[in-house]
Amino acid sequence: MGIRVLLVDDVVDVRRLVRTALRVRGGFEVLGEAGDGSEAVRLAESLQPDLVVLDLGLPDIAGRDVLTHIRDVSPVSKVVVFSGADTPDRSWITERVDGFVLKDSDLEYLVDLLESVGQRRDNEATLDLPRASTSAGAARRFVTQIVTEWKLEQLLDDAVLVASELATNAVTHADSSCRIRLSLSPAALRIDVIDEGAGTPDPRAAGSTDEHGRGLLLVAALTTAWGLEVLPGDGKLVWAELTRPT
Known part of the structure; x- marks a missing residue:
């Protein structure tokens, strides 16, 4: 079974880009996608993914809040932030996630990080x-x-x-x-x-x-x-x- 992933981003093209990169790499299974924070929390609770790729700039729930809610409903899920801009509370967020990548980074780096984080999920x-x-x-x-x-x-x-x-x-x-x-x-x-x-x-x-x-x-x-x-x-x-x- 591949690393089970939930993609959370309000931009459809970004989700498509990441989904395609994961499919090309292999070893991943995208369980679902969410375009806002409420849907992200609902899917995290129902799917219990191994890994959540999370954009902080969602239209309905602030980044810190959606991260906290996801942690509450799916404590076993690893979370990697994939954000379009840095944030003043980055240090607070970094302490509570398993990776933080800006969207101007190379996509290959993101996939490498997701693979590494996902493989640590068992222990x-x-x-x-x-x-x-x-x-x-x-x-x-x-x-x-x-x-x-x-x-x-x-x-x-x-x-x-x-x-x-x-x-x-x-x-x-x-x-x-x-x-x-x-x-x-x-x-x-x-x-x-x-x-x-x-x-x-x-x-x-x-x-x-x-x-x-x-x-x-x-x-x-x-x-x-x-x-x-x-x-x-x-x-x-x-x-x-x-x-x-x-």
């Missing part, structure tokens, strides 16, 4: 979570979807619990939005949660009447290993690994 998935009480639930749904697709149901309950605890820790104690990333190696399923908050997580014993405080002890008990990495600038990455069943 890594990410989801951005807001600083909100709903993030733990979103993390649980995301992990359930990805772990099930990776056919690691034996790890599902532990992975969901670990991801929920780490996301809750980032939102509640670090007071930060966060990014959850799942990656797969031959030996383990790894869960990363990246936030921009101050302080470091520290397992501590909770009293019998405490409502909180057991999360990291639970993570330590369920996982093969876990740890923390301080990132350049502000922020940290908390990681945990679950051994894959033989």
Whole structure:
């Protein structure tokens, strides 16, 4: 099966040009095309493509918003922006997509990038979570979807619990939005949660009447290993690994 692609651009000729280039290269399957943001979100949700080629200059929904909506409804999809002009919030967008190409670039470069990004789809998935009480639930749904697709149901309950605890820790104690990333190696399923908050997580014993405080002890008990990495600038990455069943 080829890399499954959704093309999003309000210019029909651009969609046709990219579609033709993908067909000539081979290894791609264009599942659908959208000319506005609303249709893009609807198709992303129904088709669950491997890859979305996204124009930011759509007529109905702003670029940041359509990207956020696509990430929400199809968290496993990779997104490559193919835009006619640079944007003031490019740094924000670049952090949340898998590639950013201006339309004055060589089309061959775009196709090379799409091929590279599409081939990485089987061993890594990410989801951005807001600083909100709903993030733990979103993390649980995301992990359930990805772990099930990776056919690691034996790890599902532990992975969901670990991801929920780490996301809750980032939102509640670090007071930060966060990014959850799942990656797969031959030996383990790894869960990363990246936030921009101050302080470091520290397992501590909770009293019998405490409502909180057991999360990291639970993570330590369920996982093969876990740890923390301080990132350049502000922020940290908390990681945990679950051994894959033989």
